[in-house]
Amino acid sequence: MKPLRLRRLSAQVALVPTWIIVIFAYIGTILWTIRISFTSSGILPKYDFVGFKQYDRLFQSSRWTISVENLAIFGLIFVIGCLVLGFLMAVFLDQRIKGEGIFRTIFLYPYAMSFIVTGLVWAWILNPTLGIQQAVQNWGWNGFTFDWLSRGDRAIYLVGFAGMWQSAGLVMAILLAGLRGVDEDIWKAARVDGIPPWRVYLSIVIPMLSSMFVTAVVLLAIAVVKVYDIVVAMTGGGPGISTEVPAKFVIDYLFNRQNIALATAAASVMFVAVLVVLGPWLYNQYFRQDRRAS
């Protein structure tokens, strides 16, 4: 017994620095952020107490409402788009086609670019006076218009599309690895039974890959919550405030508008929302499975 306990002790000692970092750098800053959101701080933190005043203002602000709606729209397009597109690309590559390496590189290539570069590239391509619209008009279709980027009610869809273009390759890489792990015998058996391939994918392969999908969804969901750079590069939040997102709200109030109380209130709301939505689900997906396995 003793050596085991000793071993445990040394393991605990080795973990002390990690615990210090977790307690001070993560939990401490989270608590501090929440504390500041109940104050009237401006540029600098002040430690008074004003109750839920900042939260009141936050939920009355149309910019915050728009930001949250945009996050939902962006999130749906981005996650579903990436999963569908990534899966189709993975299936395509899984047909053992010639030149698979080339296609794999092409599909994965956008993921090597940052959101900033992605945003800039698509901002130029979709700019009505520089990009696709102008090009098609120059070819002779004068009536052609594609000005979604300058339309407040449409621009956020394009941001979602650009994000999807960037990240679908990641999903492809994850799912391709999963597809390669599917037993050949399953395919042989299905062929013998005369089941069409799409049916095999839908009813057998996809359920088998469910843990891969979960990994992909978690990675994509994290990208959604923190989305900031692609919006800054692609639209700057515009036209007007129609493509604002919560993270940009926080940064703007934190640094430019000198109201860190409102910024931390927004950050706290984001934090709680993530906790409420993702927490139980992650617990369910990971921890329970782990316990069952052990």
Add this chain to the structure above:
Amino acid sequence: MQAHKGRHALGIAASLALGLAAAQAQAAEKAEVIHWWTSGGEHAAVKEFEKAFDAQGGKWVDAAVAGGGGDSARADGINRIIGGNPPAAMQFNTGKQFDELVSNGLLRNLDPLAKEYGWKDKINPVLLNAVSQDGHMYAVPVDIHSNIWLWYSPELLKKAGVEPPKTWDDLFTDLDALKKQGVIPLAQAGSAWTQALTFFNVMIGEGGKDLYMKVLKDRDVAAVKSPEFLKVAQTFGKLRDYVDSGMQGRQWNQATALVINDKAGFNFMGDWAKGEMELQNKVPGKDVGCIPALGHNTYWVGGDVFVFPKLNDKAEIKAQDLLAKVLLEPKVQLAFNEKKGAVPVLKDVPSQDMDQCAQQGLALLKKGDYVPSSDILISPDMSGSITDLVASFFTDKSQTPENFVNRFAQIIGG
């Protein structure tokens, strides 16, 4: 958020590089200066400061942070001041942006320098007031900018057979004529702050000085609900019909360049637009027409200042002293402001060499036809809320002026 992290990493790399540079040039009085003058004309202007400072034994270390409205530069600088790694000097807009830094004792009191060089008698009183708190001076103003100019292309107006406007009704006649010619009637940039600038042009030009002061200074909700303010909102809303679809994604200097190159008829922009004209060898007032606040001709007293964070290192403090002195030397003021398209902050700088637009501005200043800039009157927080509202109204034609007025009243009243 990732972008932000990147910026920090860059900042660390930059400070390391600066550290090395400092070790090599111990003799010169090194001063790191944060500013956001990065467009062509602005860059040429800030070079004048750099040249003058270096000529007198300083060593200007440029820490420019791009972004027309200066949001990122201010965020960067404030972060460094609060984080205990302040630059020697940092740019702000004249006004309330650095109030809180002063009240927390993070900035140097410049009274001794002001006394030594007699600044309090030489600087324009509106500006002196704006950079002082409780009678102490905390920033050095370097230029007077008016945000509320309307620039136009005389050539395009001639082609369309119309005269430069005197009233807002004239302007809409001109805009219609330009539209028929197939050119962009109104060149507008996509950034929200340029749309807010256009709005203040309408508010002061159409609504008048008194309405502006009542709304922004006295926070008078009744003034916002008045018919005059509704007229402002309607006029501003009408401008939405004259911009092109390329507006989104266009920077302020690109919008101004459209007017300079006779591709668009009109552009609302501050007088820093003249810097862009000079770059292309065009004469303001001749090749490009200028109107200060169409309607009620008014000048807007705003501009830029430098603050000097409190430092410990004696050599660095000496560099700050030298820099502050250089910034306000008449010769340097004139050279800088000529390139910047602004007006010197000193009263005794000779003005006869300045362009026609600057002359118009100085005449308005002398007559007393001016208003303090919005940055002087309202906090960055309120100013941000107004910018959000204005930009969402301007880019969405389904929003009515009445709705705009109500939401504006909420901001002013709250």
